[in-house]
Amino acid sequence: MGAAADADDIEAMRAIWADTLAGMFTDPAETAAIERALDAGDIDVLQQMFS
DSSP states (O other), rough: OOOHOOOOOOOHHHIIIIIIGGGGGGHHHHHHHHHHHHHHHHHHHHHHHOO
């Protein structure tokens, strides 16, 4: 996810989230925040989270 964030690759980040990471997060608030950033394509927020 970090490499995709560094490359500004939102589509790769969405795929990684859906295929791997979503199930690893147990806090609904964290999951919602990540999904909002992915849905909005907010690379700045995503880079803060994963880069």
